[in-house]
Amino acid sequence: MKIGLYFGTFNPIHIxxxxxxxxMAEHSDLDQVWMVVTPHNPHKKKSTLLDDYHRLHMVHLATENYTNIQPSDIEFKLPQPNYTVHTLAHLQEKYPKYEFSLIMGEDNLNSLHKWKNYEVILENHDIYVYPRLNAGDMDEQFANHPKIHRVGAPVIELSSTFIRNSIKNNKNVVPMLPSTVWEYVEHNLFYKK
Structure with a gap:
């Protein structure tokens, strides 16, 4: 089975x-997409990042009706600060029959060369890249790399930061969130301050 890992703080997860x-689950050769919730880095200032389990719960709520999209708390169990290369090694050991790939926006691909052991990641894992506005030119070493697959997904310019700021300013964000996530955010008065 081919699993695409989509990492994020999902603070909050949005449409x-x-x-x-x-x-990615429907229009690529991936069998499933795992939404990997990135835990709060204990060495960084907390800022507006909700507790790990609130964010994980929102991902559960958002994905409960998708059979091929699953939430994952795999990084909650790994030492912090964590690196993607370590998460991939851990997953490969835990699920030896699965093939793990990364899902990322073009903007993240442009900084891949700064990641810890990025050559090891590229050697052992495919990367599925979705388009982003203002991503800039793709780094030459990645432009024709056999492990990098560009997927013509819709360009979505919606950010969790924009949603948090909108909630703080009493703006209506209902269309931007799955209804179950909106209800959870509203019930808990998240992002109001």
Whole structure:
């Protein structure tokens, strides 16, 4: 089974995340997409990042009706700060019959060369790249790389930061969130301050 890993803080998860995840699950050769919730880095200032389990719960709520999109808390169990290369090694050991790939936006691909052991990631894992506005030119070493697959997913310019700021300013964000996520955010008064 081929699994695409879509990493994020999902603070909160929004319809843009679901559109990308669903597009990858439906229009690529990936069998499933796992939404990997990135835990709070204990060495960084907390800022507006909700507790790990609130964010994981929102991903559960958002994906409960998608059979090929699953939430994952795999990084919650790994030492912090964590690196993607370590997460991939851990997953490969835990699920030896699965083939793991990464899902990322073009903007993240442009900084891949700064990731810890990025050559090891590229050697052992495919990367599925979705388009982003203002991503800039693709780094030459990645432009024709056999492990990098560009997927013509919809361009979604919606950010969790924009949603949090909108909630703080009493703006209506209902169309931007799955209804179950909106209800959870509203019930818990998240992002109001």
């Amino acid at each position: 843009g995340h679901l559109i990308i995840a669903n597009h």
